[in-house]
Amino acid sequence: xxxxxxxxxxxxxxxxxxxxxxxxxxxxxxxxxxxxxxxxxxxxxxxxxxxxxxxxxxxxxxxxxxxxxxxxxxxxxxxxxxxxxxxxxxxxxxxxxxxxxxxxxxxxxxxxxxxxxxxxxxxxxxxxxxxxxxxxxxxxxxxxxxxxxxxxxxxxxx
Numbered sequence: 001x002x003x004x005x006x007x008x009x010x011x012x013x014x015x016x017x018x019x020x021x022x023x024x025x026x027x028x029x030x031x032x033x034x035x036x037x038x039x040x041x042x043x044x045x046x047x048x049x050x051x052x053x054x055x056x057x058x059x060x061x062x063x064x065x066x067x068x069x070x071x072x073x074x075x076x077x078x079x080x081x082x083x084x085x086x087x088x089x090x091x092x093x094x095x096x097x098x099x100x101x102x103x104x105x106x107x108x109x110x111x112x113x114x115x116x117x118x119x120x121x122x123x124x125x126x127x128x129x130x131x132x133x134x135x136x137x138x139x140x141x142x143x144x145x146x147x148x149x150x151x152x153x154x155x156x157x158x
Contacts, residue, residue: 023134026124026141027075030067031085033121036094037064037114039087043098044110052158053107059154060114063147070140078134091117111158118155122148 041057041064048054068085075082087095094113101109122145129142 021131021133023075023078023080023132023137026128026132026137027071027080027082028085029088029124030071030121030141030144031082032088032091033117033124034064034068034071035085035087036091036117037061037121039095040098040110040113040117043095044106047102048107048110050104050107053110056114056151056154056158057110060151063151067144067147070144071137074134074136074140077136080134111155115152115155118148118152122152 037060041060044053045057045061048057072082094117098106098109098113125141125145125148129138129145132138132141
């Protein structure tokens with residue numbers, strides 16, 4: 001069963017799936033990514049006793065709320081009307097998996113999922129920053145990518 005979770009997380013991290021070609025696709029993917037980060041982090045905050053996990057999850061809620069606001073503002077500047085974010089099916093499945101786990105197993109699953117989700121988010125933001133089709137969104141993607149890189153570095157120590 002552990003192999004399934006890791007395999008599912010790695011599939012979600014596929015860079016090929018992480019680089020939308022258009023601004024609306026980028027906004028949708030970035031919103032889904034942030035929503036997953038917030039929901040999974042809020043879920044783990046309800047139960048974790050691990051101080052590192054708690055600190056990281058708290059930072060995820062704050063940082064991914066901020067990045068959503070940045071993307072929405074840039075999308076509006078680019079002439080788009082962003083819809084409220086929605087989870088992708090694989091993200092909803094990962095949330096369900098977290099709900100089904102408890103204690104240290106939940107914490108471990110959360111960290112594993114976060115590593116995969118952040119790799120995908122990094123590819124998304126770096127890809128759009130370099131090849132995006134709307135200047136305000138390209139600029140925001142370029143500002144968000146280093147924050148995601150920082151999150152990845154923190155995850156490596158967990």
